[in-house]
Amino acid sequence: xxxxxxxxxxxxxxxxxxxxxxxxxxxxxxxxxxxxxxxxxxxxxxxxxxxxxxxxxxxxxxxxxxxxxxxxxxxxxxxxxxxxxxxxxxxxxxxxxxxxxxxxxxxxxxxxxxxxxxxxxxxxxxxxxxxxxxxxxxxxxxxxxxxxxxxxxxxxxxxxxxxxxxxxxxxxxxxxxxxxxxxxxxxxxxxxxxxxxxxxxxxxxxxxxxxxxxxxxxxxxxxxxxxxxxxxxxxxxxxxxxxxxxxxxxxxxxxxxxxxxxxxxxxxxxxxxxxxxxxxxxxxxxxxxxxxxxxxxxxxxxxxxxxxxxxxxxxxxxxxxxxxxxxxxxxxxxxxxxxxxxxx
Numbered sequence: 001x002x003x004x005x006x007x008x009x010x011x012x013x014x015x016x017x018x019x020x021x022x023x024x025x026x027x028x029x030x031x032x033x034x035x036x037x038x039x040x041x042x043x044x045x046x047x048x049x050x051x052x053x054x055x056x057x058x059x060x061x062x063x064x065x066x067x068x069x070x071x072x073x074x075x076x077x078x079x080x081x082x083x084x085x086x087x088x089x090x091x092x093x094x095x096x097x098x099x100x101x102x103x104x105x106x107x108x109x110x111x112x113x114x115x116x117x118x119x120x121x122x123x124x125x126x127x128x129x130x131x132x133x134x135x136x137x138x139x140x141x142x143x144x145x146x147x148x149x150x151x152x153x154x155x156x157x158x159x160x161x162x163x164x165x166x167x168x169x170x171x172x173x174x175x176x177x178x179x180x181x182x183x184x185x186x187x188x189x190x191x192x193x194x195x196x197x198x199x200x201x202x203x204x205x206x207x208x209x210x211x212x213x214x215x216x217x218x219x220x221x222x223x224x225x226x227x228x229x230x231x232x233x234x235x236x237x238x239x240x241x242x243x244x245x246x247x248x249x250x251x252x253x254x255x256x257x258x259x260x261x262x263x264x265x266x267x268x269x270x271x272x273x274x275x276x277x278x279x280x281x282x283x284x285x286x287x288x289x290x291x292x293x294x295x296x297x298x299x300x301x302x303x304x305x306x307x308x309x310x311x312x313x314x315x316x317x318x319x320x321x322x323x324x325x326x327x328x329x330x331x332x333x334x335x336x337x338x339x340x341x342x343x344x
Contacts, residue, residue: 003034005323007102007316008094011041012068012087014106014305014312018046021106024312026055031313032320038094040065040087065090069111071305078111079118088112092119095298101323102299104290104315112302113149113293120298123328125335127157129295130234131302132168133241134318137225143169143178144222144230147291148238155198158182158231162203163338164294165229166211167330172321173228177210181217181227183236192216195233210334290315292322299327 011021018041029035036059039046043064050060067086069078082089088107094100096119105112113129122129132145143165146153162180169178182200184192189200196216203213214227222230222240232240260266289311293300299322303315 003324004036005032005034005102005320006036006038006100007104007319007323008038008040008091008100009316010088010091010103010105010107011039011046012065012107013112014303014307015071016106016306016308017041017068018049020307020309020312022046022049022053022056023309024307025060025316026053027309027313028316028320029059030055031317035059035316035320037061038063038091038100040090040094041068042066063090069107071108073108073111075108075110075114078108079114082111083115083118089115089119092116092298092300095300096120102301102319104301104303104312104319106303106305106307106312106315108305109148109291109302112300116293116296116298116300120296120300122295123297123331123335126160126164126295127154129293130161130164131237131291132165132294133291134172135222135230135244137223139225141173142222142225142228142230143172144232144237144241145294146232146234146237147241148234149293151233151235153195153233155195155202158195158199158233159202159206159338160295160335161231162199162211162213162229163334164331165231167327167334168292168294168322169228170210170330171325171327172318175228177212178228179212179214180229180231181214181221183222183230183232183240184216184218187216187218189216199231206339209337290318292318292327294331297328299323 011018038061040063043062046062050056065087067082069082069086069088091103095103128150130146131149132143133147135142135144145161145165166178169175217226289307291302301315301319303312
């Protein structure tokens, strides 16, 4: 396996564009000196930022584009106006053409998914792609999918996601045999809709060599880290993700208000500030920024659009790991070894 990894970046994507993408790439390259980048965007804006960053010296090739996708563009509009020429499309195309091993964008999620599906196509044996994310838990981290790629599902798609999520867990969490749970309204076998119950039956009855099916898990199991991988459909997964993000911010606001309420609380904070700093770091979404588009013929990572440079660097780190450890090969091998979803 070659150590050299080239990542293509949509330099114009997100709320802050190159002012976040360029320093984020620099932070990531400091951690992975062998990494190089193809940056797609307005050269007049991107080049001065790259040249001002010594950590990127000799590591960036800038590809000029005049079209960028706005955060509020409809996916159909973005594809129609940006196909073949936008910074987002060309970053994805670089993966398709073998120039880069993974693409990262902080741009419009719907547009990124639509362009990725058109440009890269889905893998053989995969019905629909899914977005997987790393979820902080009391045990460490888990992989949760789908967090918003598609609405609605069937049993076969849930099983496909179990395979893809397990492949990601093996690489990112360094687990030989991850445990997989299906998110449900209860742990009893008779609970849930027909798709979830049928997926559970398939996973129970299929000979699984690369992961272990745990059973049903509930919403409170997400934070507990009951399983290494949690599988659900995109509607439920996206609501769970946004609820968790909102709760983390709510707790932070409560703590800040409580620590400044009285003199004794302020004094207590001085003694406990290291513990609070550790808690803030644990709950910081920038640590686990980056949604992986699974099920495509190529690796695409979606960074939060509002992330700072440190958060974008986390998404680039994830792309690096996925590429260096050959996520695509791992998914293909696991699909072939899981009879219920083996490509025809």
